[in-house]
Amino acid sequence: MTEQQYNECVNLYADNVYRFIVKNLRHEEDARDIVQSAFEKMWRNRDAVDNDKSKSYLFTVAYNQMIDHIRKSKRVSLTEEFGETSRGANYQPAVNVQQTLREALNRLNETQRSLVMLKDYEGYNYDEIGQITGLSESQVKVYLHRARITLRNYLVSRENVM
Secondary structure, three states: OOHHHHHHHHHHHHHHHHHHHHHHHOOHHHHHHHHHHHHHHHHHOOOOOOHHHHHHHHHHHHHHHHHHHHHHHHHHOHHHHHHHHHHHHHOOOOOOHHHHHHHHHHOOOHHHHHHHHHHHHOOOOHHHHHHHHOOOHHHHHHHHHHHHHHHHHHHOOOOOOO
16 A cells, blocks of 8 residues: 555545544544554554555555454443433433434444444445454354344334434
8 A cells, every 4th residue: 555545545534533432432632543553553554555545445444443442441431330320210212313312332342333334324235244253254244133123123122212
């Protein structure tokens, strides 16, 4: 990959990668850091990166860094999460659709949420998602199917129907 091809890749994919990461993390600063480090890693390995596969490489690196970040955050904020779950008795159903969708996505595990975002928000096909996440195409289909069942069950429950 040449410098010009790298710059072209930045122009083409920076927004898509950022949007994917920020929708999963829901924290803009962390998303920016992950995207920046993904591009930095691609720059350091530009000699080994095939320009035709630069999009897949970039999303794979960003995805893996996002998963690492989530795992580190879970270890650090475990006590905070226990404090938040104790307010479950005061839970009020979501009034707007976006909030309900966010809550439904939060019920998915990291892998399922990423697959839903890549397929339904970013529009990647199963093969591309498999390359990004390191899963086989059949695993992507199975996990995505299970994620959609979880989403459907949550969204059609009585407290969430509007």
